Amino acid sequence: MKLDEDQSLIKEILKGDKRAFEKLMKKYNRRIYNFIYRMIRDEESSKELTQEFFIKIYTVIYKYNFQYKFSTWAYRICYNQVIDHIRKNQVKIDSLDAKDIKQKQILDHTGTQIKDGYHNLEKEEIKSIVWKVVDTIPVKYRELILLRYLQGLKYDEIADFTGLPVGTVKNRIFKAKEILKMEMLKNEMFKQ
């Protein structure tokens, strides 16, 4: 069986190589932290949960099945951990006040020139604004957007994680994109 990069690292970790674990952690740290942070939106808790996640991964790594992708296995652990945290702490994860985002991030750009159908904004700026708008959408849509685009999961994998039917996952992601497009249009980031 041919091992991918992550799996080779896991083999080394199982042999007791702590540098291999450090490498694996460095690779996933940003995505895991960002997923947790965007779900619970609390810096301190996100930091603690990310730390707990990596400690958990290390302690259960011997249970990892080499037939599956490590990322999917790890993201599932992360997702369950976040959901548990939300349940236990009854974290308020409903959408941010959209007005804040509009005022602070979007309205700053309304004076820009229209060019080729879009405002003349750098892609990086649009990216940053879209992702800030993601934080404002209801959690039932946001979590699916995060699983799909931040963790790069397929529809069936998301369905498996969340326990929702694949059709519902697809519909909610479509709905989330409609909401995002509407928000961008409302703030004249996209042209009608």
Add this chain to the structure above:
Amino acid sequence: MKCLSNEKILGYLEKSLNNVEYSLTRDHILSCDKCKSTLRNFELLEGVLEEPSLIEPPGEIEKYVMAKLFPKFSHVASLVTLIAASFMLLIAGIYIYFDFANDSMIQAFQLTKNQATSIISSIVKFVSLVFSSLFAIFKAINTLLEVLLNIKIGVEVTGLIFAFILIMLSYLIYNKVFIKIRDSRQN
């Protein structure tokens, strides 16, 4: 001509429509400016979502995890334990060999003084000092227990209880003090 639903346009973009639906949608988009614009917006959105804007995680996450999983302190603790265990073994060895319990301590000291090097002589001297001090403490505790509570357990049992309490205390201090200091340093 009625415009396409967002769902249809997104399906077209994701190529999840069947062949007939796909062709019909493509033909409509080609002839409808509004749907063309909607498709363009969704394309831009898709491109942006596929490249997420990531926040930099706090630097201490990796440091904390590594320190928690592979603590440096444990090496120091193991070294101290190893030294302590060796020392205990040495004491026990000398104790058994020279039979200190039968007051042959002075004799042993004399033997080592005459026949062995000064290092061994000092070790035996130190061990005999530790032994006699501990023995004196155990004897005192034993007498105290006997006088105050009328409990006769013997010097050896008192010694064992004393050693057990000492080990428990060391463990508590290790957990409460050293680990707290280490964690506060890491945070």
